[in-house]
Amino acid sequence: MDFASLLTDVLREATGPTAIAYALAAIGLNIHFGLTGLINMGQAGFMLLGAYGFAISTIAGLPLVVAFLIAIGCAVVFALILGLPTLKLRGDYLAIVTIAAAEIIRFIGRSVGLNDLTGGSQGLLGNQFKYSFEGASPFADGLVAIGPISLQMNASNSWWLRIVGWGLVALACLIVFLLLRSPWGRVLKGIREDEDAVRALGKNVYTFKLQSLVLGGVFGAVGGIVISLASSVQPDSLGRPVTFNTWTILLLGGAATVFGPVLGSILFWAALVLVRGLMRGLIPPDVLSSTEIEPLGFVLVGITLVLLIVFRPQGILGDKKELAING
Amino acid sequence: MLETAHRAASRRHRRRGLGLLPGLLLGLLLTAVVGLVAVPAGAAPAACSPDAATACIQGTLRTSAGEPAVGVTFDVEGPAGTFQGVTNDAGQWSVAVTEAGEYTVTLDETTLPAGESLRDPAANPKTVQADLGRRPGALFALGDPAAAPAPSASASSSDGAGSGDSPESPAAPEAGAASEGGASGESAAAEGSGNNRILQLVVSGLVFGLLLALASVGANLIYGTTGLSNFAHGDLVTLGGLIAFTAVRTWGLPLWSAIIIATAGGMVAGWLLDAGIFAPLRRRGVGVTQQLIVTIGLALSMINLYLVLYGASPLPIVSSISERIDLGPVSLSQQTILSVVIAGVVLAAVALVLQRTRIGRATRAVSDNPPLAAASGIKVASIIRGVWVSSAGLASLGGVLMGLYLGSTRFNFGSVLLLLMFAAITLGGLGSPLGGLLGALVIGLVVELSTLVLPNDLRYASALVILIVVLLVRPQGILGRAQRIG
Numbered sequence: 001m002d003f004a005s006l007l008t009d010v011l012r013e014a015t016g017p018t019a020i021a022y023a024l025a026a027i028g029l030n031i032h033f034g035l036t037g038l039i040n041m042g043q044a045g046f047m048l049l050g051a052y053g054f055a056i057s058t059i060a061g062l063p064l065v066v067a068f069l070i071a072i073g074c075a076v077v078f079a080l081i082l083g084l085p086t087l088k089l090r091g092d093y094l095a096i097v098t099i100a101a102a103e104i105i106r107f108i109g110r111s112v113g114l115n116d117l118t119g120g121s122q123g124l125l126g127n128q129f130k131y132s133f134e135g136a137s138p139f140a141d142g143l144v145a146i147g148p149i150s151l152q153m154n155a156s157n158s159w160w161l162r163i164v165g166w167g168l169v170a171l172a173c174l175i176v177f178l179l180l181r182s183p184w185g186r187v188l189k190g191i192r193e194d195e196d197a198v199r200a201l202g203k204n205v206y207t208f209k210l211q212s213l214v215l216g217g218v219f220g221a222v223g224g225i226v227i228s229l230a231s232s233v234q235p236d237s238l239g240r241p242v243t244f245n246t247w248t249i250l251l252l253g254g255a256a257t258v259f260g261p262v263l264g265s266i267l268f269w270a271a272l273v274l275v276r277g278l279m280r281g282l283i284p285p286d287v288l289s290s291t292e293i294e295p296l297g298f299v300l301v302g303i304t305l306v307l308l309i310v311f312r313p314q315g316i317l318g319d320k321k322e323l324a325i326n327g
Numbered sequence: 328m329l330e331t332a333h334r335a336a337s338r339r340h341r342r343r344g345l346g347l348l349p350g351l352l353l354g355l356l357l358t359a360v361v362g363l364v365a366v367p368a369g370a371a372p373a374a375c376s377p378d379a380a381t382a383c384i385q386g387t388l389r390t391s392a393g394e395p396a397v398g399v400t401f402d403v404e405g406p407a408g409t410f411q412g413v414t415n416d417a418g419q420w421s422v423a424v425t426e427a428g429e430y431t432v433t434l435d436e437t438t439l440p441a442g443e444s445l446r447d448p449a450a451n452p453k454t455v456q457a458d459l460g461r462r463p464g465a466l467f468a469l470g471d472p473a474a475a476p477a478p479s480a481s482a483s484s485s486d487g488a489g490s491g492d493s494p495e496s497p498a499a500p501e502a503g504a505a506s507e508g509g510a511s512g513e514s515a516a517a518e519g520s521g522n523n524r525i526l527q528l529v530v531s532g533l534v535f536g537l538l539l540a541l542a543s544v545g546a547n548l549i550y551g552t553t554g555l556s557n558f559a560h561g562d563l564v565t566l567g568g569l570i571a572f573t574a575v576r577t578w579g580l581p582l583w584s585a586i587i588i589a590t591a592g593g594m595v596a597g598w599l600l601d602a603g604i605f606a607p608l609r610r611r612g613v614g615v616t617q618q619l620i621v622t623i624g625l626a627l628s629m630i631n632l633y634l635v636l637y638g639a640s641p642l643p644i645v646s647s648i649s650e651r652i653d654l655g656p657v658s659l660s661q662q663t664i665l666s667v668v669i670a671g672v673v674l675a676a677v678a679l680v681l682q683r684t685r686i687g688r689a690t691r692a693v694s695d696n697p698p699l700a701a702a703s704g705i706k707v708a709s710i711i712r713g714v715w716v717s718s719a720g721l722a723s724l725g726g727v728l729m730g731l732y733l734g735s736t737r738f739n740f741g742s743v744l745l746l747l748m749f750a751a752i753t754l755g756g757l758g759s760p761l762g763g764l765l766g767a768l769v770i771g772l773v774v775e776l777s778t779l780v781l782p783n784d785l786r787y788a789s790a791l792v793i794l795i796v797v798l799l800v801r802p803q804g805i806l807g808r809a810q811r812i813g
Contacts, residue, residue: 039616041623085799091616092556096749096797103746107788167738240742244627247620291638295631302628309620310608 006277008148008325014270017147017157017230020165021047021223022268025242026142026261028219034255035185036212037192039095042082043220044242048235049074051228052109052118052220058129067129067227074222078105079214087209096170101242109235114146123234126156133229134160157230165226169262172219177258188212189256241298246307254318263316272297336421358426361390369702382457384430386465389416399439405430405457411685421462433463445469462640523657528775530657531662534667536771538732540764541670542725542741543748544677545597545718547763550752551694554615555605558622560722561745562629567593567723568736569633572642582645586669586727593723594716600625601715606708627744633738641735644727657749668730673724674764677717681760690714747787748773769793 013019013043025043032038053071062070078101086097108114110121118124137160138152152158179185190198199205224238245268253264279293288296312318384403401412412420424430433452436443445451445467450522455463545562574585604625608618608745651658655664659667681687693710701707722741729744730736739740751770755762770790777789 039619080573085795089798089802092619093753093798093802095619096556096746096753097795100746100750100794104788107785107791109365111782111784111788113782124599131541142751203350241627247623251620288635295634298631299628299635303630305624306604306621308612309617309624313617322804 002281006274006281009094009277010146010270012149012151013161013273014266015166016269017161017165018300019265019269020042020162020250021227021230022246022255023169023265024143024165024172024223024226026253027176028216028223029246029250029254030176030257030261031179031188031212031219031291034191034260034262035179035188036209038087038209038213038216039089039091040098040101040216041095041214041243042098042102042214043246044238044240045098045105046078046217046220047101047224047227047242048074048109048233048238049066049078050224051233051238052124053221054225055124055129055228055233058132059124064132067132071221071225072218075217078213079217080210081215084291088205088211099240099243103240106235106239118235121236123232123237124228124229126228126232129233130156130229133164134158143295161229161315162177168222168226172182172222173258173262184208184211193277219257225276241283244305245301246261248301248308251305251308251313251315254315256319257315257317260315260317261286267316268301272301275300333652349731354414364379369372382424383421384424384432384455384457384465385462386410386432386433386467388420388467389469396439399434399445401465402403403430404433412627424457428748430455433743436751439469487599525776525779527657528779529772530659532772533768534659534663534732534771535669536768536773538725538729539668539675539744539747539751539771540767541674541720542729542744543689543751543767544674544760544763545721545725546748547752547755548690548714549718551759552690552711553605553609553618555618555622556749557718558619558623559600560627560631560718560744560748562626562633563593563596563719563722564726564729564741564748565630565633565736565738565745566596566719566724566741568644568740569637569726569738570723570731571612571727572637572736573736575644576642576646585644586724589727590720590724593726596723597719598712600719601712603714604610606712609708609711616685626745630742637738638722639738641737643735644730662731666731670725671727673721676720677760686710743787746794747790750790751795753794754797 025047028046029040029043032040032043050071053074054067057067057070058064082098082101086094089097109116109118110123112120134154137154137158139160140150141154143150144153144159146159147150149164154160179188184232187198187203190201190203191205191208195205198208229239249264249268250261251264252268253262254260276293276297279296280290281286282291308315347580386401386631388399396418399414399420401414401420401422403410403412403424405424410422410424412422414420431452431454439445452682453465453467455465457463459811542564543560545563546557547553549557549560570592571582571585573578574588575582580588584664589750595813604621605618608621645662651660653663679687681691689700689705689710690713692703692705693707697707702709726741730740733740747770748767752763753766755764755766769791773793774786774790781789
């Protein structure tokens with residue numbers, strides 16, 4: 001088997017739009033879970049809403065910035081609808097409500113009745129809404145090779161998308177870094193550790209939780225925009241497994257850290273592509289066909305998640321003392 | 328007095344537990360065998376079913392009026408050779424190819440029904456990527472070239488493997504989790520005739536609710552005794568369906584023995600989950616939230632393992648179409664009636680055990696207050712072990728019956744139902760088995776009756792909306808106690 005091309009694939013995936021989108025979603029989840037202790041099982045719903053918001057408003061003819069703001073607005077409204085009633089309830093209720101709400105978004109998105117707006121289960125084709133983002137690129141079109149990776153400068157899975165995407169990730173990390181040091185972030189961490197103590201200090205726990213839910217959801221929506229710009233908006237590709245992968249990424253890198261989600265995302269996709277590539281190269285196709293290797297990779301993801309939470313709940317970068325998960 | 332009773336109860340329980348052990352080991356062997364020979368062998372009800380060596384290039388063709396287009400010829404050319412497919416009475420066609428690769432699908436326009444033409448003549452021929460074990464779709468739309476898109480043309484593509492623009496879809500995180508919401512259109516409701524449609528829907532709703540109650544009662548028991556929301560419960564339901572499928576279709580066993588094997592297999596899985604994972608976690612004092620994330624990891628592993636072993640296509644447990652029996656104004660299939668009877672009997676037995684027997688009383692004591700139960704001599708750990716075993720067994724049984732009712736089982740059919748089960752037990756009151764039954768019946772009715780006003784593919788969404796509304800208005804559920812919400 002060809003190790004050089006496999007390693008190139010790994011590098012391309014670990015720096016590609018998927019890793020970027022999941023890093024952004026995991027940063028959002030980090031604000032929910034790592035900072036505030038909220039169990040949001042519907043991060044994929046935020047991503048899907050962001051993707052729909054961006055794509056539909058672009059197709060309607062709105063400029064890039066407005067479409068971006070509408071996508072974020074969708075996530076804010078969704079977080080408010082979700083959070084206002086449920087944040088008063090115990091943790092696992094929030095988990096059930098968020099996962100149900102994300103599924104509702106997906107069911108509605110793929111419903112035949114909304115074919116004209118969302119494209120039903122086929123989704124919205126990338127070419128319908130990519131033009132405004134690709135048009136905003138200051139670079140010339142064409143194939144550009146940097147190191148072993150050769151990509152289009154502006155189209156679809158492009159250098160331009162990667163530059164903007166990693167820029168957004170850096171910005172998100174900066175925001176989280178500043179939040180962690182701010183009085184606001186300290187209140188959030190206090191809520192995570194002991195809600196009643198924070199309440200006793202006169203803080204409105206409910207409002208802080210709501211702000212945290214909104215902010216994390218916005219990062220999720222931005223991740224959804226990145227993933228839709230790389231290919232298309234498809235409701236079924238942003239379902240429950242996406243949320244579960246995001247959790248694995250967060251716990252792998254380390255919750256309640258600044259760079260944990262980013263490191264987790266890069267490692268997650270690199271490892272997944274590497275393992276699949278090795279299986280494809282080393283196991284003869286009559287034992288395992290290529291369509292079976294794909295889900296087998298996710299079997300390993302699930303096992304990783306179990307092992308992480310049992311043996312190293314703080315992840316790679318985390319501090320075990322800081323992260324005492326409790327319901 | 329009370330103490331001796333409890334001690335007797337726990338002693339009896341221990342003895343029973345020992346007696347169960349050889350049976351469990353036998354079951355374990357069985358599941359191992361199931362896993363080894365799982366590749367569905369003789370399952371070919373349709374003209375073509377994809378397996379490890381076959382891919383089915385397929386599609387559905389409808390006229391511009393939405394009717395099936397019959398007798399249209401397709402030529403398929405690719406690495407495995409040249410094939411021809413013809414649409415049947417339902418407008419469906421499929422071609423089996425034994426080699427992966429790119430195939431060119433050409434619609435023979437001369438065979439189109441009179442007056443029909445391709446909406447987009449440039450889209451003929453089409454190129455599809457066929458991977459073994461998949462059903463890539465090659466869809467063509469008929470109609471006036473200038474007309475607006477008719478929704479019917481795009482609504483098939485059975486497992487999302489074909490069509491759509493995903494030129495470089497990033498490692499497709501969804502290995503086939505597509506097309507779930509609308510996948511269960513096979514329910515009895517679909518065939519209800521016009522004038523008594525509401526009555527038929529009510530009956531279907533009650534049947535669905537009863538089966539949902541059976542599938543979800545285990546999750547409720549586990550929540551009651553350990554406080555854990557088990558996200559892998561849906562995949563235990565799938566396990567039952569898949570074991571029954573293997574027993575009937577691969578081993579050729581009769582249905583009743585398949586039901587027993589599936590239940591036993593589920594019990595083994597429950598024993599393994601508790602003995603191997605959750606009992607050690609509880610001993611180490613790991614929090615419920617961490618355990619919840621563990622169940623999510625398990626769910627992710629299990630669903631993908633099923634996908635590897637069984638592929639993404641629907642798997643009908645029973646090949647023949649069972650007779651429909653008219654009961655007054657409504658009609659039900661024989662399989663459905665069998666499922667309902669079994670579910671009713673088993674649910675009654677569960678209620679009886681919980682209310683009348685010592686083990687049941689001990690279980691309720693643990694779910695009320697574990698430290699107090701332990702202090703009064705109840706072996707909390709073995710009660711929880713028993714709850715896990717019976718919970719998973721009931722889930723498996725529910726999976727078989729649900730598979731019979733819906734017509735087929737599938738690698739993800741339990742996890743699609745997971746949220747409905749959560750909705751049912753939340754609605755009834757988490758940890759209250761009787762409430763769970765009530766909640767499941769309500770959810771069943773809502774799912775079926777919502778099709779009167781909502782499109783069919785939103786039926787599950789309506790149940791989830793109810794779940795959220797219940798949590799807003801009465802978070803303890805219909806029969807739950809207010810102290811359960813913290």
